[in-house]
Amino acid sequence: xxxxxxxxxxxxxxxxxxxxxxxxxxxxxxxxxxxxxxxxxxxxxxxxxxxxxxxxxxxxxxxxxxxxxxxxxxxxxxxxxxxxxxxxxxxxxxxxxxxxxxxxxxxxxxxxxxxxxxxxxxxxxxxxxxxxx
Amino acid sequence: xxxxxxxxxxxxxxxxxxxxxxxxxxxxxxxxxxxxxxxxxxxxxxxxxxxxxxxxxxxxxxxxxxxxxxxxxxxxxxxxxxxxxxxxxxxxxxxxxxxxxxxxxxxxxxxxxxxxxxxxxxxxxxxxxxxxxxxxxxxxxxxxxxxxxxxxxxxxxxxxxxxxxxxxxxxxxxxxxxxxxxxxxxxxxxxxxxxxxxxxxxxxxxxxxxxxxxxxxxxxxxxxxxxxxxxxxxxxxxxxxxxxxxxxxxxxxxxxxxxxxxxxxxxxxxxxxxxxxxxxxxxxxxxxxxxxxxxxxxxxxxxxxxxxxxxxxxxxxxxxxxxxxxxxxxxxxxxxxxxxxxxxxxxxxxxxxxxxxxxxxxxxxxxxxxxxxxxxxxxxxxxxxxxxxxxxxxxxxxxxxxxxxxxxxxxxxxxxxxxxxxxxxxxxxxxxxxxxxxxxxxxxxxxxxxxxxxxxxxxxxxxxxxxxxxxxxxxxxxxxxxxxxxxxxxxxxxxxxxxxxxxxxxxxxxxxxxxxxxxxxxxxxxxxxxxxxxxxxxxxxxxxxxxxxxxxxxxxxxx
Numbered sequence: 001x002x003x004x005x006x007x008x009x010x011x012x013x014x015x016x017x018x019x020x021x022x023x024x025x026x027x028x029x030x031x032x033x034x035x036x037x038x039x040x041x042x043x044x045x046x047x048x049x050x051x052x053x054x055x056x057x058x059x060x061x062x063x064x065x066x067x068x069x070x071x072x073x074x075x076x077x078x079x080x081x082x083x084x085x086x087x088x089x090x091x092x093x094x095x096x097x098x099x100x101x102x103x104x105x106x107x108x109x110x111x112x113x114x115x116x117x118x119x120x121x122x123x124x125x126x127x128x129x130x131x132x133x
Numbered sequence: 134x135x136x137x138x139x140x141x142x143x144x145x146x147x148x149x150x151x152x153x154x155x156x157x158x159x160x161x162x163x164x165x166x167x168x169x170x171x172x173x174x175x176x177x178x179x180x181x182x183x184x185x186x187x188x189x190x191x192x193x194x195x196x197x198x199x200x201x202x203x204x205x206x207x208x209x210x211x212x213x214x215x216x217x218x219x220x221x222x223x224x225x226x227x228x229x230x231x232x233x234x235x236x237x238x239x240x241x242x243x244x245x246x247x248x249x250x251x252x253x254x255x256x257x258x259x260x261x262x263x264x265x266x267x268x269x270x271x272x273x274x275x276x277x278x279x280x281x282x283x284x285x286x287x288x289x290x291x292x293x294x295x296x297x298x299x300x301x302x303x304x305x306x307x308x309x310x311x312x313x314x315x316x317x318x319x320x321x322x323x324x325x326x327x328x329x330x331x332x333x334x335x336x337x338x339x340x341x342x343x344x345x346x347x348x349x350x351x352x353x354x355x356x357x358x359x360x361x362x363x364x365x366x367x368x369x370x371x372x373x374x375x376x377x378x379x380x381x382x383x384x385x386x387x388x389x390x391x392x393x394x395x396x397x398x399x400x401x402x403x404x405x406x407x408x409x410x411x412x413x414x415x416x417x418x419x420x421x422x423x424x425x426x427x428x429x430x431x432x433x434x435x436x437x438x439x440x441x442x443x444x445x446x447x448x449x450x451x452x453x454x455x456x457x458x459x460x461x462x463x464x465x466x467x468x469x470x471x472x473x474x475x476x477x478x479x480x481x482x483x484x485x486x487x488x489x490x491x492x493x494x495x496x497x498x499x500x501x502x503x504x505x506x507x508x509x510x511x512x513x514x515x516x517x518x519x520x521x522x523x524x525x526x527x528x529x530x531x532x533x534x535x536x537x538x539x540x541x542x543x544x545x546x547x548x549x550x551x552x553x554x555x556x557x558x559x560x561x562x563x564x565x566x567x568x569x570x571x572x573x574x575x576x577x578x579x580x581x582x583x584x585x586x587x588x589x590x591x592x593x594x595x596x597x598x599x600x601x602x603x604x605x606x607x608x609x610x611x612x613x614x615x616x617x618x619x620x621x622x623x624x625x626x627x628x629x630x631x632x633x634x635x636x637x638x639x640x641x642x643x644x645x646x647x648x649x650x651x652x653x654x655x656x657x658x659x660x661x662x663x664x665x666x667x668x669x670x671x672x673x674x675x676x677x678x679x680x681x682x683x684x685x686x687x688x689x690x691x692x
Contacts, residue, residue, distance in 0.1 A: 013252035013268050015341015018381050018468070021581050022588045024692050038690035039341050040256075042264070064252055065507070065617065069267030093472075095507055096610035113472040113505050114601045116592045 001132055004032045004124065006057040009046040010039050011074065014064035019091065023059065026117030027124070043073040051081060056130050060107075062092040067102065075106035085129045091115065135183050143183055155179075172426035173384035174586065175549065181541035189544055194439065198493075198534045200454075202442040204435050204547065205535040206493040207458040212531035216244075218496035219521045220297055220462065224249035224274035225508050226621045228284035231274040235289060237511065241518055245496060246289070246327075247297040249273030250307070255342040257303045257676025260625030270621035272508070273299075277625060278632045278671045282310040283317065292320040296327035297372070297462065297496075302344035304331040305353050306675050309663040312365065328369035328418055328462070331357060334395040335374045337571045337686065339381040339580065344676060347568050349683035353658065354399060355406040358413040360659035369418040371399060372462060375437075378576075379422035380468050382584020385433045386550050388422060390557025391567075391576050393441055397558070398567040400449055410449050414456035421494075423485035424466040430485070431537055432546035434461070434492030440551050444558075463489035464498040470505040474600035475611060478502040483520050490524055491537055497521055507614040574691045581692075629671060636669040644668050645678050652682040 008024040010017055017039060028034045035053050037046060050058050058078075060071060071090050078086060090102065091111035099110045108127060111120060135143070169177045178185075189195065196202060199209030208214065221243050224231045235246055250273040253265035259277045260269045269275050276282055286296075291314065300307045308329050312322050333350040336343040345353070354371065361370045375383075375392035383391065396417065403413050421437065423430055441459040445451040465485035470478045479502050486499050499517040501509030509517070525531055537543045557579075564570040571577070590596035597603045644665040651661045665675055 013256050013258075013264065013342075014272075015336070015339075017341065018581075018584050021692060022382075022585055025581070025585050026588075028692070034692070036690060036692050038688050040264075040688075064268060065271035066267035068619075093505065093507070095614055095616075117588065118592060 004057065004128065004132055005035070005053065005055040006032050006059060006124070007035050007037065007046070007050050007053060007055040008059045008061065009037045009041055009049070009074075011041055011043060011046060011060055011062060011070040012064055012066045013040055014062050014066070015039055016063040017061070019063075020061040023061070023091070023117060023120060027121065030121045032124075043070060043077050046074055047077040047081065047083075050078065050086060051083060055086060056128055056132065057087045057089065057124055060088070060090045062090070062094075065093070067092065067094050068098055071102050071107050072105035079106070087124065087127055087129050089120075089123070135187060140184060140187055147182060147184065171385070171429040172424055173386065173429060174583075175384070175386070175429070181545050183541060185541050185545040186548075189548055194548070195538060195544070201446065201457055202439045203458055204439040205538055207438065207460050207495070209534075211493060211534040212490070212525070213534070216525040216531060217490065217494050218245040218295065219243050219518060219525075220245035220247045220496045220498055221514060221518055222247040222249050222299065222464065222498045223514070224251075225272075225615070226270040226274065226617050227624060228274055228276065228281040232285050232287055232289070234511070235285075238514070238518065239289070239294070241515060242522060243518055245295045245297065247498060248285070248299065250298070250300055251275045252342065254307075254672060255300060255302070257306075257344050257672060257680070259629055259671050259673030260622060261629055262673060266622070267619075269625055270617050275621065275625045276307065276310070276672060277629050278669050279310050279313055279666050280628065280632050280669065282307075282314050286314050286318075290320070291315040291318055292324045297330075298327065299330050301330050301333055301336050301340075301342055302350065303672060303676050304329040305357055305659055305662050306666065306672050308357065308365075308368075309659070309666045312663060313667050322365045323367070325365055326367045328372050329357070330374060330420070331371040332374045332395065334398060334567055334571060335377050335392070337688070338378060338391065338576050340374075340377040343686045343688075345679065345683040346686045347572075349652075349679075350686070351399075351402045351568070352406075355403045355408065356657045356659050358403050358416070359406070359408055359657055361416065362408075362412045368416065370413065370416045372418050372420045373399065374420040376420050376422045376464055378580060379424060379466065381580050382468075382587060383580045384583050385424070385426070385429050386553035387557060387579060387583065389433060389437045389440065389550060390554035390561075391580075392419065392421070393437065393444065393554060394558050394561040394567045394570070396441065397444065397448070400445075401566065404449070410445075410451050411453040411456050414445060414449070414451055415453060415458075419459055419461040421461050421463050422466050423463050423489040425469050425481065425485065427484055427488045427491075428537075428542060429546060429550075430488035431492045432543055433550050434463075434489070434494065435535075435538075435543070435547045436550035436554065437461070438493070439547070440554055460495045462496045462498070463492075463494040465489070465500045467500055467504060470500060470502075471598060471600050472505040473605065473608065475502045475506065477600055478505070479516055479520070482517060483524075486520055486524055487528075487530070490530055493535060503611065503614060506611055507616070510613060510615045572689065574689050577689070577691055632669050632671070640668045641665070641670045641674070645670055645674060648675065649678050649682060652679055
């Protein structure tokens, strides 16, 4: 079985990357192939990287409060490229009341502070949209 | 601190105690863990005795407050003279709303202002820039031109308050706007008191709001040092920040080591630019984190003070004692706040604030209970401010200077952190200095290794976080969080258009052209920036000119 490929992305102007880096490393230690975008990525850049790297999962991390604009924009652009078999998840300081809207916009799951890396790894393994073989 | 004979006697007594008392107790009831560690992962011994401080000379290493090496405090009377400045970091949405919050805080007894800017402002984009979409007014107040700054400080007398501004890459522009607002209030620049963060190296390391490459960034910083030494002499020209390094996951010793290494780089750059160390060093200030490990944190502040004093004296040959004094602001550790059972954060913040005060901070921001969820509400901010007021007025810890000095543990720990921090500084020197160590990714890698280790300890339950991996309860969604209306973006765009319609656009062009020429040459750019902001050139226009000339920083992406 080939390893699961994950893009860990930091959209917008937010510089808080502790969480993104910890998660990227934990996913790598769990045997996944991880590409980390670095800071200040536009939704366009994130989608281009996801397509180019042919990832199975896009994980978007944000703390600045701009999630309601940036998260749906990533999904929208992926849809425009007819990419519909990529699991898109998000995390960060995101109020509970925003989560239903984000899910409706196509983010499969939102992970908030206190989530363990183990929970996230399990979630990814169980919810991939593609078959890994 | 003790003579040889006394130490031998103490050693015998200790061995005797271990054999007769301790072992008996351990045989009956072993300790709960094999090894005890600080939050930073440093080993903590069961007991500290005079033997652990035997190599610490009181006069040379500890001494007296307000005197070299300043271990016991930067000032001789400390809080007996006056309490620390209670400086609550605040700012959100528009200048109007933030102005209201500042006036509220001042009315509630806050003694200094601290401005949080939104991300577009911090990265030098106007609110109408495409990259600003979704970010306007979110993590702080949006400032596009002098107009916003006038509103932000409306009714706040700038000769009476001191203002700290968390602004780095465009610090020169916001400082220029502050000077211009003061002038309109009839307050001359030499009366202004406050701080700009202006610490670009830690932006590259940990915080992320950089714009320009290292070299022009260091030039802007030294330009500010020089300009302020003449025009704004009471202004703290930089706040060299360990806070964000710690938030990114570093240990206490790394926080001190990396921050002072950044400090060394700024002093080096200023000396290289031809400034005399004693003209600018007294205006350097620092900013540290207050994390959970109370005694480790107290030791950390003491270690930082002593080590900086030694560096300024021995390495940079400073003559004025003012150049050797490390003054610092503290903020409680945002990364320790939990989204679970958020009221528990009030207790965490109180303990962290206690550490900062026992460590001799000059000013303090206490976080609010709801900050793992959103920007704080007025109610939450009030509790956070009251926490400081309770510490200052009710606990008695302000009555004597450096009350934990002489504790065997505190003194041993202070020495240990100083030594470890010095090891990091030596390593960074070997790599060619802080800027080079950042380019190589050394500092970032050290921090992310520590962050990863910390998270794994939480997941394996080696580290308990109350409400997160122990003592959990079922909770509903938190109610009443502060929300910034997305309409703020539209309102700012309209304000920019209004400003551009009312200003003298020819004058703006002239001033921006003059700034461009100054950037291309070697002159101090500060006077040109002041001129440009007075004509209502926007932040984005000014930073745009500098982007054109200086280019942009490229982050080394590392995992």
